[in-house]
Amino acid sequence: MSSVLIDACGWAALVDAKLNIDSAMASVAGSPKLLLLDSVASELHALGKKRSGLLLDLLEKRSERISDIEGMSHTDDMLVSLAIEMGSPVLTVDRRLKERLVNSGGSYIEVTSGPSLRRVE
Numbered sequence: 001m002s003s004v005l006i007d008a009c010g011w012a013a014l015v016d017a018k019l020n021i022d023s024a025m026a027s028v029a030g031s032p033k034l035l036l037l038d039s040v041a042s043e044l045h046a047l048g049k050k051r052s053g054l055l056l057d058l059l060e061k062r063s064e065r066i067s068d069i070e071g072m073s074h075t076d077d078m079l080v081s082l083a084i085e086m087g088s089p090v091l092t093v094d095r096r097l098k099e100r101l102v103n104s105g106g107s108y109i110e111v112t113s114g115p116s117l118r119r120v121e
Helices: 008-016 021-029 038-050 056-062 075-086 095-103
Strands: 003-006 033-037 063-066 108-112 116-120
Touching (some): 021 116, 033 038
Parallel strands (some): 033 063
Antiparallel strands (some): 108 116
């Protein structure tokens, strides 16, 4: 089974686009295991205090939590490292993170204006 790492802005964009996670992911990643770093979960919970409708309960139920990488403090560093190590794309709309992933040989899944998901390798 493939896996997809979740970035906070990617999850928010997916929810904002009102995409069905299962059907949207099916076209770009099959039926992946969603992986959620502790630091990304913290970012999303902080964001959830400022705005509603992030479907955090759904994300918690559908994802597997991953501990933050020791010695790394920046979430994007952890996501890039794990994406390369695991060969998993990152769901994100963050331009700098997407650039880092591609430059490191990783891949990402982004929410397009369609709205749909697109995988970039």
